[in-house]
Amino acid sequence: MNEVATGLAVGNTARPELAAEAVQQAMQKLGDRVPNSVLLFLTEEFAADPQPAIRAAAAASSCLQVMGCSAPGIFTEQDWVLDTPAAAAMVFSGDVTMLPKPEGPELRMALTAPNALNTVWLQSPALRFGGVSGDATGQGPFSVWQHAKGTPVGHCEAAFRGVNAAVLVSHGLRILTSIQTIDAASDYDLLQLNAQAALPMFHLSFPDTAPSSHLLMAMVADSEAQLLAGDFQLAGIVSENAAQQSLTLTKPLRAGQVVCWGVRAADAAEAELQGLIANQLAAWGRQPAFGLFFSCLGRGPYLYNGMDRDLDALRLRCPGMPLIGFYGNGEIAPHGQGSELLEYSAVLGLFAKD
Structure with missing residues (x-):
């Protein structure tokens, strides 16, 4: 039985019910497992007032551990969405847990608003990967949340227990x-x-x-x-x-x-990511349990002429793997003892069961 699953809901308006629908889709795939945490991404139409959608996701999952952000576009393994109100959710259960505010040395997913980026946080000792929230211009409303509510510092991070992690970075x-x-x-x-x-x-x-x-x-x-x-x-x-x-x-x-x-070139980007995924799967000798993917808004469909060949590569190499992510205004990847902000890149976190 799955311990991690995703849902994607698309609508004409930014209704809170979309967040609940995305969570419910994911929970149906989990069967009778009880969620312990939810990763929720909303399109930029929700950014000015995301709290009703966050509450709807928390109510649908009966879980207050809801973390995420708004972004110009979002996706799961099912599909990608740009320029349309949508919600994407990844629900965790069983031994796989998303833990906020980690204190240990483990790898951390990091989400941040553009105005919350600072080198002190980004380069503090910890290995981080993730993305920058925002809208298509990088100037409009943006939101970051944890514990089912907005975070005043503008960024959040979480570790994942019950899995081994690998971070792949494609500059294309x-x-x-x-x-x-x-x-x-x-x-x-x-x-x-x-x-x-x-x-x-x-x-x-x-x-x-x-x-x-x-x-x-x-x-x-x-x-x-x-x-x-x-x-x-x-x-x-x-x-x-x-x-x-x-x-x-x-x-x-x-x-x-x-x-x-x-x-920056589409053919180089596609070949590089395919090679990175193939090498990691060969090193592990098994399929990942789930993936988190953070792609530049200038990559994805805008680089691949209306298609997202990065997602196609993931579906091909990791069939059926639960995947969630967004197109953002910057990507975060480990570098040295800290982390760095990237441009026009794609950062993929793959997680395999212990």
């Missing part, structure tokens, strides 16, 4: 250039590459016209070996500064680091 980049050395930098400004002014060196990296800046990402690491091993940070381009012959990126830089440039 096709590498376009060779690795270059950062010889001079000042905070977010890239000043010199390979002993030359950064801006002309950047343009020389592309024999033809460089892709649009919103598609280009810098892959920054402390050494060439780390970059080749996949241990790097992503940084987008904020501006090209002609007067200073420099580039301003979204992450702080320092001399001695290395960088190469990649472009």
Whole structure:
């Protein structure tokens, strides 16, 4: 009998009954098991006043341990929803439990509003994965809740007991250039590459016209070996500064680091995620019990021309696996002893029974 199950309810208006319906769908799959916790995601139409829907989910599950957030789009293994009011619920029972406010070193799911992001919390000792709530612009209403009510600090986190966890991160980049050395930098400004002014060196990296800046990402690491091993940070381009012959990126830089440039590409993203899932399943030798997936709003159907090939890959590799997630305004993944905020990425948490 299942210990984890999902439900997805879609409507014409943001009615609290959608949250109750999503929970009830999940509970039907659990049979006579009693829920111990609920993960609830609501579309942005609920963001201004999510409490009635949260109460409806709590009442339907007879459980006050309801955690979640609003987002531009949500999904389960059943389907994805954008631009339409909807509720998605994952219900836990039996030995599998979602525990809020963990104090141990275990991996944590983290949900946050954009205005609650801060480096002190994000980089404090704990391995976190998750996503950033918001709307399609990243500026409108957003809500984060735990214990079946909004959280005043704007973020929450939970650990999962009764399962082993693995976090997979897909940046979806096709590498376009060779690795270059950062010889001079000042905070977010890239000043010199390979002993030359950064801006002309950047343009020389592309024999033809460089892709649009919103598609280009810098892959920054402390050494060439780390970059080749996949241990790097992503940084987008904020501006090209002609007067200073420099580039301003979204992450702080320092001399001695290395960088190469990649472009967001659907084929690279699809192949990368498929490979990550296949490798993890081979390492475990069994199917996961459930998955939590946090995808950039700029990925999903917007990257794959109206389809979500990431979800297709999960359905193919993990048939029948309960899955829940949302399209958000940023993704959180473990990095070093803490966590980092990603852009245009997909972060997948897979959980297998102990």
